Amino acid sequence: MKITNICCIGAGYVGGPTMAIIAQKCPHIKVTVVDLNAERIAAWNDENVENIPIYEPGLSELVGEARGRNLFFSTEVDKAIDEAQMIFISVNTPTKTYGLGKGMAADLKYIELCARQIASIAKNDKIVVEKSTLPVRTAEAIKSILENTGNGVHFQILSNPEFLAEGTAVQDLLQPDRVLIGGETSPEGEQAINSLVEVYANWVPKERILTTNVWSSELSKLTANAFLAQRVSSINAMSELCEKTGADVNEVARAIGMDSRIGPKFLKSSVGFGGSCFQKDILNLVYIAKSYGLHEVADYWVQVIIMNDHQKRRFAANIVQTLYNTVSGKKIAFLGWAFKKDTNDTRESAAIYVSDYLLNEQANIAVFDPQVKEKQVLADLDYLQSRPSDLNKKGINVMDDPYEVCKGAHAVAILTEWDEFREYDWQKIYDNMQKPAFVFDGRNILDTPKLTAIGFIVQSVGSTN
Ligand code: UDX
Ligand code: ADP
Numbered sequence: 001m002k003i004t005n006i007c008c009i010g011a012g013y014v015g016g017p018t019m020a021i022i023a024q025k026c027p028h029i030k031v032t033v034v035d036l037n038a039e040r041i042a043a044w045n046d047e048n049v050e051n052i053p054i055y056e057p058g059l060s061e062l063v064g065e066a067r068g069r070n071l072f073f074s075t076e077v078d079k080a081i082d083e084a085q086m087i088f089i090s091v092n093t094p095t096k097t098y099g100l101g102k103g104m105a106a107d108l109k110y111i112e113l114c115a116r117q118i119a120s121i122a123k124n125d126k127i128v129v130e131k132s133t134l135p136v137r138t139a140e141a142i143k144s145i146l147e148n149t150g151n152g153v154h155f156q157i158l159s160n161p162e163f164l165a166e167g168t169a170v171q172d173l174l175q176p177d178r179v180l181i182g183g184e185t186s187p188e189g190e191q192a193i194n195s196l197v198e199v200y201a202n203w204v205p206k207e208r209i210l211t212t213n214v215w216s217s218e219l220s221k222l223t224a225n226a227f228l229a230q231r232v233s234s235i236n237a238m239s240e241l242c243e244k245t246g247a248d249v250n251e252v253a254r255a256i257g258m259d260s261r262i263g264p265k266f267l268k269s270s271v272g273f274g275g276s277c278f279q280k281d282i283l284n285l286v287y288i289a290k291s292y293g294l295h296e297v298a299d300y301w302v303q304v305i306i307m308n309d310h311q312k313r314r315f316a317a318n319i320v321q322t323l324y325n326t327v328s329g330k331k332i333a334f335l336g337w338a339f340k341k342d343t344n345d346t347r348e349s350a351a352i353y354v355s356d357y358l359l360n361e362q363a364n365i366a367v368f369d370p371q372v373k374e375k376q377v378l379a380d381l382d383y384l385q386s387r388p389s390d391l392n393k394k395g396i397n398v399m400d401d402p403y404e405v406c407k408g409a410h411a412v413a414i415l416t417e418w419d420e421f422r423e424y425d426w427q428k429i430y431d432n433m434q435k436p437a438f439v440f441d442g443r444n445i446l447d448t449p450k451l452t453a454i455g456f457i458v459q460s461v462g463s464t465n
Contacts, residue, residue: 001127001195004029007084009114011035011044011073013169013276013345014131014162015090016054020062021173023071025203032072032080044073055344055371058170081121086195088160089114089142090131095280104287106135106280115142119150127192129158133221133277135284139182139214156192158183159214161221166275167342179209182217222285226301229278231266233307239269239462240314249462250444269462271415271442272312274339274349279305312350315413315461316357319440322459323410328362331434333409335402336416336443337369337377344371350442351415352380359387359395367398368405370418374398403428411438417445430454 008019011033023031035041043053049064063071074080081087091110096102111132118128128146130139139157146155159182164172179200183193193211200209212220239249249269257264273279282301289298320327339349346352355365359381367377381392399405402421406412406429414421422445430437439451441460448458448465458465 001085001191003086003195003199005084006031006086006088006199007080008033008088008090008131009035009077009081009117010088010090010092010132011037011040011053012090012092013054013166013343014164015088016044016052016063017056017059017164017169017173018090018131018162019088020059020066020071021170021203022199023066023069024062026199027070029199030070030072031066032074032084034074034077034080036075036077038075041073041075055342056166056169057342062170077117078121081118082123084126086127086129086199087118088129088131090162093132093134093280095283101287104283104290106133106284106287108134108138108141111138111142112145115145116149118155119146122153122155123151125154125156127156127158127195129160129196130218131160131162133161133225133281134159134218135288136215136218136222138218154188156184156188157214158192158196159217160196161217163221163224166345167340174203176204176208179204180212180217180220181209182212182214185213222281222288225277225281226285226304228266229273229282229308230301230304232268232270232273232278233304233311235267235269236272236311236461237307239311242462243464246464248464252462269444270311270350270417271315271354271461272308272350274347274352276345276347279308279348309353312353313357315350315440315442316354318459319354319358319411319413319438320361322438322440322457326361327358327410329364330410331364331366331408332358333406333412334365334367335369335405335412335414335421336418337367337372337380337398338416338418341416341418344376346372346376346380349380349415352384354413354415354442355396356381356384356386359392363395365396366405366409367396368400368402369416370420372398403432407432408434409437410434411440413440414443414445417443421445422447426451426456427454430456 006029008015019031019033040053049060052060052063091114093106096105096107139159143157181193181196183189197209242249253267256262257267282304286298286302337351338346377398382389437456439456439458444460451458
């Protein structure tokens, strides 16, 4: 089937950028992104394209070009479903916070609601594409809902996991390492797969478009994220050993990364990984393994999370210990709040956990992040439910000037690796801080010798400087 009308349910960090690229690369396809969240849709439609709800380098330009031509953002979910030949499901699948599988399994409630809505609206055959990361065999559940509650029309379910990383989403979408499409092995399944292959083939070389069965595709996504997170936890485990032995984790990473079997990427030691995917997907993997009685498999992967939690906690504890065992009433300046640079996404950001720890120690925290606003910082802390909201508000102060944030501080902590942090006038920051002036570089991005020459006491992850 030649696709000319696509709808995407969910205008988030995956749905928004993905659809913007499809619209740009396929001018013959009408792409409508729908969401229940009217505020989010209004932001996507904001006259000033710089105000779209997601910050990604290059994204606003793309949206500005395609919006109103063949890219539309709307809250009219039913209408978009009705008109589309192909429907991408790109809604959130958070970790369950209640009941069976609480704290581990993926909550499929939003997926199920989507499936029911598609079933009730569809009056002709449709291809439904899972874009959200899902547990293995979710396609089966979606199919069962569609077939049992629908209007007798036929659905083909495809799994097409998205591998884009935030901060580089546009580049990752334009030149993906691979596009993965899982579908049924029946002739109808193959037809559906081909329809989606043809969409991507508008800009992705065919040899990079991989087709598999549905289950392999679903599991590949979880596996890729688990492997990536495991690399970060592995280098972070070594960082602690480096600090004890006098080795330097950056040197170790360079040395092992030159082994072509290991490769240089994803070996940056840090305050701990964050983001909406790694922890959620590993917990999900662990839950699935346990549900099949594979306890050794589950224990193996859970260790990646244990290490990551340890890394965040020990970064915070080290600040307290270094500041003479107390931060009570002291000002700690946070540079960065997002879970990585070049995004405004803060989900599971290490900054949230480090600040929670320090607030428990009665620190006063001042935060600057180039893309994160106060409302989000407070929402992130309130979500933890560690203390009443008014105490979070009292303990944390978000400002839009990094120099003000650092003024009078006892210590500066780098939580996100934004490039601009390197370029700051560190002499000016030093002059306005309490002495001794400490810097805790949770991302190893600063020029330690330069800062030390100014007078700072610098502590970086994974080295004794
Ligand atoms: C990840 C996967 O990379 C992507 O393929 C998938 O689609 C979604 O999940 P994302 O979470 O956007 O993408 O960012 P990623 O670049 O993977 O970083 C995740 C976290 O790991 C960040 O907090 C980052 O700072 C941290 N990280 C990454 C490190 O600490 N060290 C590294 O070497 C790499
Ligand atoms: P991701 O990072 O995976 O893209 P987000 O949480 O950023 O996830 O986005 C998911 C979006 O899906 C949210 O904006 C949410 O409002 C939307 N959503 C969830 N369920 C539905 C639904 N049934 N219909 C329309 N939109 C939905």
